[in-house]
Amino acid sequence: MYNKIFWAGVLLLFPLFFAPSTFAQSPIRVTSNTHQVDFPKFMRFAIQASSDAPITVMRLTVGQRGVALSSRHSPTFTSAKEVRAVFDWNFQGFREGGYLPPGTHGDFTWHIEDAAGNVYDTPRQNYVVTDNSQKWQELSNDKIRVSWHAGSPQFGKAIFERANVAREFFAKELQIKNVAPLEIFIYADRQEFFDSLPAFSAEWTGGRMFPEYGVIMINFGADNLDWGLRATSHELSHAILHAKIRGILGELALPHWLDEGLAVYNETDDHAPDAQFEEGYQNALRRNTLIPLRKLQFRFPEDTDQAQLAYGESYAIVKFMIDAYGREKFAELLNVYQNGALPDEGLQRVYGMNQDQIENAWRAKIGAPLREVVISTLPTLEARPTFEVSAPLSNTATPTREIEPTLEPTRVSAIETPPPANSIPAPSAPASGLCGGVLALGGWIVLGLAQRRVRRVE
Numbered sequence: 001m002y003n004k005i006f007w008a009g010v011l012l013l014f015p016l017f018f019a020p021s022t023f024a025q026s027p028i029r030v031t032s033n034t035h036q037v038d039f040p041k042f043m044r045f046a047i048q049a050s051s052d053a054p055i056t057v058m059r060l061t062v063g064q065r066g067v068a069l070s071s072r073h074s075p076t077f078t079s080a081k082e083v084r085a086v087f088d089w090n091f092q093g094f095r096e097g098g099y100l101p102p103g104t105h106g107d108f109t110w111h112i113e114d115a116a117g118n119v120y121d122t123p124r125q126n127y128v129v130t131d132n133s134q135k136w137q138e139l140s141n142d143k144i145r146v147s148w149h150a151g152s153p154q155f156g157k158a159i160f161e162r163a164n165v166a167r168e169f170f171a172k173e174l175q176i177k178n179v180a181p182l183e184i185f186i187y188a189d190r191q192e193f194f195d196s197l198p199a200f201s202a203e204w205t206g207g208r209m210f211p212e213y214g215v216i217m218i219n220f221g222a223d224n225l226d227w228g229l230r231a232t233s234h235e236l237s238h239a240i241l242h243a244k245i246r247g248i249l250g251e252l253a254l255p256h257w258l259d260e261g262l263a264v265y266n267e268t269d270d271h272a273p274d275a276q277f278e279e280g281y282q283n284a285l286r287r288n289t290l291i292p293l294r295k296l297q298f299r300f301p302e303d304t305d306q307a308q309l310a311y312g313e314s315y316a317i318v319k320f321m322i323d324a325y326g327r328e329k330f331a332e333l334l335n336v337y338q339n340g341a342l343p344d345e346g347l348q349r350v351y352g353m354n355q356d357q358i359e360n361a362w363r364a365k366i367g368a369p370l371r372e373v374v375i376s377t378l379p380t381l382e383a384r385p386t387f388e389v390s391a392p393l394s395n396t397a398t399p400t401r402e403i404e405p406t407l408e409p410t411r412v413s414a415i416e417t418p419p420p421a422n423s424i425p426a427p428s429a430p431a432s433g434l435c436g437g438v439l440a441l442g443g444w445i446v447l448g449l450a451q452r453r454v455r456r457v458e
Helices: 002-017 153-173 190-195 222-245 256-265 275-287 304-325 327-338 343-351 355-366 442-446
Strands: 029-038 042-064 071-073 080-090 105-114 119-121 125-128 137-140 144-148 182-187 207-210 215-219
Touching: 029 105, 029 125, 137 153, 144 153, 153 182, 153 222, 182 190, 182 222, 190 215, 207 222, 215 222, 222 256, 222 327, 256 304, 275 304, 304 327, 304 355, 327 343, 343 355
Parallel strands: 144 182, 182 215
Antiparallel strands: 029 042, 042 071, 042 080, 042 105, 105 119, 105 125, 137 144, 207 215
């Protein structure tokens, strides 16, 4: 008897469990949902929908790879039972979207509501920003894609191979492995290159890096391949390093000299110095007019010669740190900066030295007079979440006295006895800008250095 009642109940409930999914579907219907890209002008999203009650809300949400927060847009439309809404993402404006480089990809969805309280969210669709003004050739693997529109297959292959070697240095030597694939676009024609950039790009720009989207854009042709290979490696190094260190709310306190010095270091397979910077560096070394390292912590000088010296000097110090103390320790330093350490704090934890002490250790190795610095012990600070150090650092107190820049010969330190010039001081126990691309010091070229090939500027 009880079994009959039980099975009778099951039969009555069966249709409820297995009712068609359309039974509870929203009456909102989407009849068209499209997007089109017209780079470098705009990206258009258009949707048509209808419902049994007037539609009151049409909201578009767009996200990009590498960007934690999506953007929402509510285009204007007239409420009705059948509506059409269009949103143009403006690549060249500061509002209604903003610039996205070619190669950017992400997804989008529309949120729709009607006057009866019904809600519907469209399935997410993918989009890719493509530059269809060029007929691109491509080489790619699961880590890097190189696209070029002028030059032979051998030209593209040379760039592709150099980029992979530069990428492999970070993976094997510095243990930075979880890096999203990178897109590299090579524009041979200068006007076409500038047409592809954001509005108001500086006229001396030689390249741009967009680490959040994993995109690098560089201007060079087959007749300038040697420079282009270095430039590609340089910008790829920035992109990988910034992707590792960057916090979701802004750049962290990675010293600018370390960022640029590592990029120059990784320009070639053998990590040889860059000739365009080496001459100025050697002259400054002979004259004892090297720039205090602490003055390169946030930015490089605007003067052409001093900027080139800053690149050459930063390379020399990074090379010294890697050669003297090992790549494992340098990789550890990057991990400490990723966790939110300030410039001196990170160096102190890993090397037991702040920036002034690292500089004097390097000076002792190359035989340059030591700088007079005040040595003090940094307070022990706990690691902070990345968002805590994404604010401006101008009010952050530093535990050592700021050394004013000077082109006068420096005095030998009377505070700390230096080690012999031919020895490497052993470390004590361990305690965001955008390169803008290969901003090729070009503004200074316009000011009178047209005969000198220069490359980058903050």
